[in-house]
Amino acid sequence: MLWDKLWCLSTLLALSAEALPTLPIEPLSAPRVFLSFKELRSTGTAHHFSFLLNSTDYRILRMDEDHDRMYVGSKDYILSLDLHDINKEPLIIHWPVAPQRKTECVLSGKDINGECGNFIRLIEPWNRTHLYVCGTGAYNPICTYVDRGRRSQEYIFRLEPGKVDSGKGKCPYDPKLNSVSALINGELYAGVYIDFMGTDASIFRTLGKQTAMRTDQYNSKWLNDPIFIKAHLIPDSAEKNDDKLYFFFREKASEMGQSPMAQSRIGRICLNDDGGHCCLVNKWSTFLKARLICSVPGVDGIETHFDELHTKNPVIYGVFSVSGSVFKGSAVCVYSMADIRQVFNGPYAHKEGPNYQWMAYTGKIPYPRPGTCPGGTFTPNMKSTKDYPDEVINFMRNHPTMYNTVYPIHKRPLVVRNNVDYEFTTITVDQVAAADGSYEVLFLGTDRGTVQKVIVLPRDDLQTEELVLEEVEVFRVIWMMLRRHFPIGLYSSLQQQLYVGSVLGVTHLALHRCDVYGEVCADCCLARDPYCAWDGKSCTRNIHNTLEMVQYGVEGSTTFLECQARSPHVSLKWHLQRENSDRKKEIRSEGRTLKTEQGLLLRSLQSSDSGVYQCTATEKNFKHTLVKLQLVVLSSRTVNSILVETGSPALPHLQTSPWTPSAGQYKDLLTILSQPEMGLINQYCQDYWQLGEGSPGDPMLAVGKAKELKELKEQKKPRNRRHHDDEDEREDDDDEHTTPAET
Ligand SMILES: *[C@@H]1O[C@H](CO)[C@@H](O)[C@H](O)[C@H]1NC(C)=O
Ligand SMILES: *[C@@H]1O[C@H](CO)[C@@H](O)[C@H](O)[C@H]1NC(C)=O
Secondary structure (H helix, E strand, O other), X not given: OHHHHHHHHHOEEEOOOOOOOOOOOOOOOOOOXXXXXXXXXXXXXXXXXXXXXXXXXXXXXXXXXXXXXXXEEEEOEEEEEXXXXXXXXXXXXXXXXXXXXXXXXXXXXXXXXXXXXXXXXXXXXXXXXXXXXXXXXXXXXXXEEEEOOOOHHHOOXXXXXXXXXXXXXXXXXXXXXXXXXXXXXXXXXXXXXXXXOOOOEEEEEEOOOOOXXXXXXXXXXXXXXXXXXXXXXXXXXXXXXXXXXXXXXXXXXXXXXXOOOEEEEEEEEEOOOOOOOOOOOOEOOOOEEEEEOOOOOOOOOOOOOOOOXXXXXXXXXXXXXXXXXXXXEEEEEEEEXXXXXXXXXXXXXXXXXXXXXXXXXXXXXXXXXXXXOOOOOOOOXXXXXXXXXXXXXXXXXXXXXXXXXXXXXXXXXXXXXEEEOOOEEEEEEEEEEEOOEEEEEEEEEEOOOEEEEEEXXXXXOOOEEEEEEEEEEOOOOOHHHHXXXXXXXXXXXXXXXXXXXXXXXXEEEEOOOHHHHOOOXXXXXXXXXXXXXXXXXXXXXXXXXXXXXXXXXXXXXXXXXXXXXXXXXXXXXXXXXXXXXXOOEEEOOEOOEEEOOOEEEEOOOOHHHOEEEEEXXXXXXXXXXXXXXXXXXXXXXXXXXXXXXXXXXXXXXXXXXXXXXXXXXXXXXXXXXXXXXXXXXXXXXXXXXXXXXXXXXXXXXXXXXXXXXXXXXXXXXXHOXXXXXXXXXXXXHHHHHHOHHHO
């Protein structure tokens, strides 16, 4: 379902400065393939935005897939780029501050280039034709409307003249302070420092018809020197009145000496919050926050059991890193919305007792439960938070924090990096779809200007195996990249492209570079990149994931549906979903049907054989859809009448379908399969998969196989185009990958 997919792609965040996970999960953090900036360029799969603008800080990336455009905000510039090719006729708005403003900014003691520019920090769709855009305006935030036209073919992109608003409460003064925003139903919600000094942090609502709202000012119980990471609308249910906006941020721990000093938070407000009546006037009366944990709370895992609901609920991926230590470390944690809601439905944190400590509040909780949205499922008769009893509002003011913390799914990080010289700054996730299941591919930006492509495979109920498929250097590292808290924005999209922004610029790159893995089947198989497959000749894009083919057969004739596994011995399954049916049935060899290693033979076709055929291969934990095709069975009468009409000789009854592979094609297939070399490679691939599945207890066997494999690859060396000086190193890494028994 598209909706699910969008959740996965968009509910992403990057958080920092959390406790370092302590569980010694062995990271296979060495990528299978590392491509330097130059090597990446030479593959032709990455394109840097190459227009020379006097700009920096390409921080805001905003997709507009309806228009096939991407909007980018940098210092003094707003760009509209073509998603297919960001260098194709970019539309560029130069929006600097007036010279006088710049002078004033400099006179107030700010740096002319670093601070007194107009750093674009907000680009939100306003209506069908306009965007709302804000910049820091040389320490005097400003906003305006940008006309982008109705359709992209119009090539319109210009500032709406005479429409400049104050950006206060929408955009920070100081470009070093991150802000977040969401424009929903004409209301702008922003997490931002709203003053010149950068001391008054607030979650603000402005612009629309509803009451302007904010968090309680200078109340450290609500927000304590926060760093805003992301804002995201996540509906609870179909009931619109329950819609909540979630804020991800980190803030100072409320207690002195508390460890860690910074805590990661998830906070939320109801969109229809109107504030209190007695108190909290024009302030959120539904603001609650909880702590997000991304470390390992002890040697458990036994209590974790998989709840099927998790997969249906949206999940949130967070990137965490440790700050202030000599070595660096990061982790990726995944949270389920179900767990998050459970924490918000749990006890409130409360201070009492002789030691004045945080405890779970056990007293009477007023009605409606604090944090509930007005007019929603539980409060249909209270249309506004102004109708809430005073005790609810008072309770909210003093209890904005939940007592329980949110733990990641399975109570442990998904990915951990310890003792490495980089840290993750951002994440985006692509789902590589196979109709019977899908793989999540993580793209992790690092502070050394690279992007890692990582998949995590379940090994059994409790263990996972992480594979770094590739690491590519998207930006040449210069000192600026190392500045902390500077995320690279990463956005995956329907275009099968990753868009990456940084201090230095914008680049888009393909999600896969299959041929880089090598030119033999073994390399392709070992890479285990779900985007790639061995097609019998080369390692190529696994097109079957997305492409659905149509094949025709004639009633009474025989047809062959080709499906060749990467290795001939993996288990292949065929499923048929008949027309007008929503069920998939497994096909077995019986009667007219014969399953072969090369595909499915269907004899004396009947019209009821029409439908969608799917061939899946299971290799270790990978389930790939190799082929998905629609079979259309034409009645022999129709075909004959068409042939008669066109003057072609009519088909004799029971002739082979014209769409069955020709003798020539079969010959090709056989030649390929009978080459001794191919057989050898296939054998290795097969052994490899079996090894992973069957013999974890026998390390000697594993090592032996790895060695043989290495020898095979040595033989193959001259044929591998993309191998470099660090070849030996990489081959050693391969050994690690091929000996799962070690770990
Ligand atoms: C680029 O902009 C900076 C100020 O933002 C200015 O000092 C510099 O001269 C500009 N360089 C060029 C080549 O225009
Ligand atoms: C969109 O908003 C802009 C700015 O308020 C306005 O000028 C324009 O007419 C609006 N366009 C549509 C289609 O409503």
